[in-house]
Amino acid sequence: ETGVTQSPTHLIKTRGQQVTLRCSSQSGHNTVSWYQQALGQGPQFIFQYYREEENGRGNFPPRFSGLQFPNYSSELNVNALELDDSALYLCASASERYTDTQYFGPGTRLTVL
């Protein structure tokens, strides 16, 4: 059984640029959530996708957007990058039956200069 994978591992961007982060869910999981973890903080919920539709969102501006594909892989897009967007971005997948049990990927470390 393949776990949750994320790419890239690290990324450096400059302020104002756009970035796309990718996540491949664990086999059989159709729910994916994205989190932002700033240095020294706990993960903050960005949004969740279920069967290709966004079905929940945290307190993040619209420049944070996402997609979920038919194979349940997912993307997080961030436009107009700001310095405060520097963080570890985690995705987590869950099955429809056990949505309370999320499996996390290793994360993408984004640095905005």
Add this chain to the structure above:
Amino acid sequence: AQSVTQLGSHVSVSEGALVLLRCNYSSSVPPYLFWYVQYPNQGLQLLLKYTSAATLVKGINGFEAEFKKSETSFHLTKPSAHMSDAAEYFCAVSDQRSGGYQKVTFGTGTKLQVIP
């Protein structure tokens, strides 16, 4: 609204000593509660979860946690610390609901140091 408070951003214990990491939650509905562990430069790994069954929950690596509704607490314990337990631990809460949207709220984390 739901939230968790982790008491102590850093905890140090000697190898072989009891590990106690504190978590208090706030939730307007019956909660699901979780403990996750994060090793440096890695994602989060689920240690254990409470989902309204037994109040004493056993997890991986010898950890357990007890749900105490009267104290709104879900403290994590391990009888004997091992060097490999050094990591950051996060308590988290979500609403009990079946399927669909499930927002998980994390605490700010407790870094556990194990002293040889």
